Amino acid sequence: MKRRDYVSILPRSVAFAFLAPAVLFLATFLIFPVIWVLVISFTNTALTGPAGTSPSFVGVSNFSQLFNFARWMRLGEFGNALVNTVIFVLGSALLGQVPLGLAIAMLFHKRRGLSRELVFSLATMAWILPGVAVAFAWIAFLDKDFGNLNAILSVFGISKIDWYFDFPLYSIILFNVWRGTAFSMLLFSAALGNIPPSFWETADVIGASAWQRFRDIIFPLIRPNLFTALILVTLWTFNVFTPYLITGGGPLYRSETVSMYTYRIAFKFLEFGRGAAVAVIMMSINFILATIYLSLQRRRSLYGR
Amino acid sequence: MTIVPQSFLSLQDLTKAFGKVIAVDKVSLHIEKGKFFALLGPSGCGKTTTLRLVAGLEKPSSGRIFIDGRDVTALPPQKRDVAMVFQDYALYPHMTLRQNIGYPLKVRGFPKKSIATRVEEVAEHLMIADILDRLPSQVSGGQQQRAAVARAIVHAPKIFLFDEPLSNLDAKLRLEARAFLKHLQKELGITTVYVTHDQAEAMAMADEIGVMFAGRVVQVGSPLELYRYPKNRDVAAFIGNPPMNILPGRLEPKAGGSQFSGEGYTLFFESIHVLEDTRAYLGFRPEQAQLMCDLKDSGIPAQLYAVQPLGSEVLITLLVGTETVYVKLYSESLPALPDLVRVKVDPSRLYLFDSTGACIKVPK
Numbered sequence A: 001m002k003r004r005d006y007v008s009i010l011p012r013s014v015a016f017a018f019l020a021p022a023v024l025f026l027a028t029f030l031i032f033p034v035i036w037v038l039v040i041s042f043t044n045t046a047l048t049g050p051a052g053t054s055p056s057f058v059g060v061s062n063f064s065q066l067f068n069f070a071r072w073m074r075l076g077e078f079g080n081a082l083v084n085t086v087i088f089v090l091g092s093a094l095l096g097q098v099p100l101g102l103a104i105a106m107l108f109h110k111r112r113g114l115s116r117e118l119v120f121s122l123a124t125m126a127w128i129l130p131g132v133a134v135a136f137a138w139i140a141f142l143d144k145d146f147g148n149l150n151a152i153l154s155v156f157g158i159s160k161i162d163w164y165f166d167f168p169l170y171s172i173i174l175f176n177v178w179r180g181t182a183f184s185m186l187l188f189s190a191a192l193g194n195i196p197p198s199f200w201e202t203a204d205v206i207g208a209s210a211w212q213r214f215r216d217i218i219f220p221l222i223r224p225n226l227f228t229a230l231i232l233v234t235l236w237t238f239n240v241f242t243p244y245l246i247t248g249g250g251p252l253y254r255s256e257t258v259s260m261y262t263y264r265i266a267f268k269f270l271e272f273g274r275g276a277a278v279a280v281i282m283m284s285i286n287f288i289l290a291t292i293y294l295s296l297q298r299r300r301s302l303y304g305r
Numbered sequence B: 001m002t003i004v005p006q007s008f009l010s011l012q013d014l015t016k017a018f019g020k021v022i023a024v025d026k027v028s029l030h031i032e033k034g035k036f037f038a039l040l041g042p043s044g045c046g047k048t049t050t051l052r053l054v055a056g057l058e059k060p061s062s063g064r065i066f067i068d069g070r071d072v073t074a075l076p077p078q079k080r081d082v083a084m085v086f087q088d089y090a091l092y093p094h095m096t097l098r099q100n101i102g103y104p105l106k107v108r109g110f111p112k113k114s115i116a117t118r119v120e121e122v123a124e125h126l127m128i129a130d131i132l133d134r135l136p137s138q139v140s141g142g143q144q145q146r147a148a149v150a151r152a153i154v155h156a157p158k159i160f161l162f163d164e165p166l167s168n169l170d171a172k173l174r175l176e177a178r179a180f181l182k183h184l185q186k187e188l189g190i191t192t193v194y195v196t197h198d199q200a201e202a203m204a205m206a207d208e209i210g211v212m213f214a215g216r217v218v219q220v221g222s223p224l225e226l227y228r229y230p231k232n233r234d235v236a237a238f239i240g241n242p243p244m245n246i247l248p249g250r251l252e253p254k255a256g257g258s259q260f261s262g263e264g265y266t267l268f269f270e271s272i273h274v275l276e277d278t279r280a281y282l283g284f285r286p287e288q289a290q291l292m293c294d295l296k297d298s299g300i301p302a303q304l305y306a307v308q309p310l311g312s313e314v315l316i317t318l319l320v321g322t323e324t325v326y327v328k329l330y331s332e333s334l335p336a337l338p339d340l341v342r343v344k345v346d347p348s349r350l351y352l353f354d355s356t357g358a359c360i361k362v363p364k
């Protein structure tokens, strides 16, 4: 679109004056910190030790340490955290939240009433409650001796499981599915609500089975929303930190994700240079995902759907 | 024991309540095989709900539905062998017209080859064969409508259900589509229920019309029957273009008949007998009235409001008291009319409705 297409109601200079606070705000709290992180990722900045007083440029050594393939898969190293993160994202976002959210939305699409209200309220509550509170509840829920989960399982004759010790990664995956399914559920619920009732009813009159209706009609119509959900949920799950409050990344780093790793290096070991290097990698991955998401959005608005 | 009805499509005392709202109230209809039946009525009278009951998209609160001698009341939509065309056509936006039209066959598991042949055949028939590979968003409203009809006829259903299929088309296309649908229906001979709030559409297309008000079917008849012999004031005021003029007044017994008195005029009816002075309504069709310029003439005194030339005829709007009255004159030239005129109607062409709205006198 050419600039001519806009009708200007204000002189340019005034427009810039209005923009200035927002630009200043973004610069102070977003652009500047990002550049700063980028810069110190090439230094050995730290709060303690010899580098604490006189940080110096170390080139790409922070990055090459992270990707030191001889040892990066050991517990507590970056590769281990990366693999855990991939499993965590796959399990809790791609296999967990998105399909589960879609299933719940489909199930309750035509079923208004108490059960729907109940399920939607509970899911939404799990989503919006403060992380510290729900993390504490989950520590209690998963406790080996007194936890509700083992109590429920014992009804089915399953003996006590030490969730934190034996399945730390699965535990936080389960937690994250519970915590975040509401987003996909609400998104798909709105998407299904946008499909004209006559589409469903035509399928009914034609005689399409539930599966045919889903495959041929519903799925193609909500495919754009599916992409949105997949990318956004992946992005959030990739960055999420709340599971740290449950397992602390342990035991022995077995449930440590990249965000926990960053936290540990930067704020527990106080090695800001190394921490910044991981942060730069995280930001790059986020940037790629966000770019895919935005370009999909743009393409969709071009085609009007 | 239920008695299986003779007609092809039968609704027996069909009722549908949504909570406290009774959308369809004890509707009974009997539609013969191959007939084009129009369900006509104002907005919110329950036409769509009736149609959806026939399709099986709603469950009736009570009553039964028979199709071809079979009680289908408890059957789901797909077992009723009907096809429905919705007001918005409900063409699937991600499927080409070809895929849309072929979809009912695909669902029924027909082999690909026979689907392709049948779709071509139907599309040829409806003159959309050359645009089959476009998406619904890439064709005009009229073509979308044809595609929706094509999808409905592709598997030769027993009954066709239409819910205001022409309301999204502009006036010119609508006229074309009326003729097209009527022709197609006659040719295929499929029993059709057609819902509309447009009386002209119902009159033009249907073999038989059921007029609905507030959930009830008030009258069923051929277009001409409804035009000539409306059962009550509502039907009379709904049918015709413009509809019948209706003027309030009082009816009182007089020697040898009764006398109707309206705003500044009285009329004597020989054959009508009432017991006492009551409220009543006088009715006459705009096309059966004449205008007299001479004020000494007898007739209904009226004030000229507007004159609209329509080509072969002139539509004149008048005020009788506070009531609006239409008169249609078949003349191409504009008549020169004074401000005050008299409306004159051949007494045999007059209608009378009693205080409840029931028709007590029709033209001979």
Ligand SMILES: Nc1ncnc2c1ncn2[C@@H]1O[C@H](COP(=O)(O)OP(=O)(O)OP(=O)(O)O)[C@@H](O)[C@H]1O
Pocket (backbone or CB within 6 Å): B018, B021, B022, B023, B041, B042, B043, B044, B045, B046, B047, B048, B049, B050, B197
């Ligand atoms: N699902 C529903 N829930 C509650 N009330 C409904 C429902 N469907 C229809 N109604 C009510 O039933 C009545 C009849 O509705 P219906 O849609 O059958 O009218 P209609 O004759 O088709 O009107 P229109 O010409 O405006 O389409 C209306 O009062 C409407 O508000």
Ligand SMILES: [Mg+2]
Pocket (backbone or CB within 6 Å): B047, B048, B049, B163
């Ligand atoms: Mg309707």
